[in-house]
Amino acid sequence: xxLKETALLxxxxxxxxxxxxxxxxxxxxxxxxxxxxIPFNWRTGNHLIHGMYFGxxxxxxxxxxxxxxxxxxxxxxxxxxxxxxxLHAEFLKRADGDVLFRSRDGRRVEAAVREAVATGERVTLxxxxxxxxxxxxxxxxxxxxxxxxxxxxxxxxxxxxxxPAANGRASAAG
Numbered sequence: 167x168x169l170k171e172t173a174l175l176x177x178x179x180x181x182x183x184x185x186x187x188x189x190x191x192x193x194x195x196x197x198x199x200x201x202x203x204i205p206f207n208w209r210t211g212n213h214l215i216h217g218m219y220f221g222x223x224x225x226x227x228x229x230x231x232x233x234x235x236x237x238x239x240x241x242x243x244x245x246x247x248x249x250x251x252x253l254h255a256e257f258l259k260r261a262d263g264d265v266l267f268r269s270r271d272g273r274r275v276e277a278a279v280r281e282a283v284a285t286g287e288r289v290t291l292x293x294x295x296x297x298x299x300x301x302x303x304x305x306x307x308x309x310x311x312x313x314x315x316x317x318x319x320x321x322x323x324x325x326x327x328x329x330p331a332a333n334g335r336a337s338a339a340g
Contacts, residue, residue, distance in 0.1 A: 168194070171192035171233075171237070172190075172191050174192075174240065175190060175191075175192055175202075175229070175233070184221075185225065185229070187209055188204055188209060188210055188222055188225055188226075189204070189205055189207075189210075190202050190203065190204045190225075190226065190229055191203045191205075192233065193266065195233055195237060197234075197273060198270060198272045198273065199230075199234065199268065199269045199270040199271060199272040200229075200231075200234055200267075200269050201230065201266055201267065201269075202266070202267045203264055203267075204218070204222055204225070204264070205264050206218055206262065206263050206264050206265065206301075209222075215260065216260070216262055218265055222265075223255075223257075223261060223299060223311055224255065226297075226299065227253070227255070227267055227297040227299065227313035228253075228315070229267065230267035230269040230297045231250070231269050231271075231295040231313070231315040231317060232315075234269070234272040234275040234276065235248050235275050235279055235317065238275075238276060238279045239279070243279060243282075243283050245322045245323065246283065246320070246322070247319070247321075248317060248318065249317075249318050250315050250317060250318070251316040251317075251318050252315070252316045253313060253315050253316075254313065254314040255311060255313050256311060256312045256313075257310070257311045258309055258310055258311055259305070259308075259310045260310070261301055262304065264301065264302075264303065265300065266299070266301075266302055267297055267298070267299050267300075268298050268300065269297045269298075271296060274291060274295070275291070275295070278291050278317070278319055282320060282321060286321050287320070288319070288320040289319045289320070290316060291316060291318075292316070293314075294315055294317070295314070295315050295317055296312070296313070296314055297312070297314075297315065298311075
């Protein structure tokens with residue numbers, strides 16, 4: 167577990183309390199990508215199916231897809247905002263153990279952050295960020311789920327592409 171990065175995650179949890187409740191830990195966060203572990207316990211498990219809740223799985227994918235951008239935003243570009251435009255999930259088998267969420271799109275995210283800062287325009291990653299969910303102690307490298315999340319970044323206060331003009335009409339200029 168990476169203590170400094172997990173502390174960043176817990177700090178983020180002050181704004182998003184669900185993250186504190188789930189107890190995620192950052193296992194890896196570098197320029198290549200991110201790995202986040204969510205423990206399988208009474209907080210994250212669905213006792214009816216003996217697997218991890220859908221919401222906990224989606225939260226893990228959200229973290230693995232967004233932490234590379236969040237780290238850059240907190241350290242250097244506080245005026246950037248990130249949102250996810252959509253999420254596609256493919257559940258392959260029951261997540262019945264601690265789940266490791268892995269993204270290998272760190273360099274693409276960093277390039278998108280640089281572009282959003284430089285241009286002031288909204289930048290959307292296409293293709294979406296890929297996250298693989300694994301239960302390493304039970305299934306090794308065999309995925310239990312796959313996620314694709316479309317990350318969008320924009321400088322706060324930058325004019326939107328459809329900002330109203332002074333005369334009340336929409337303007338395509340940004």
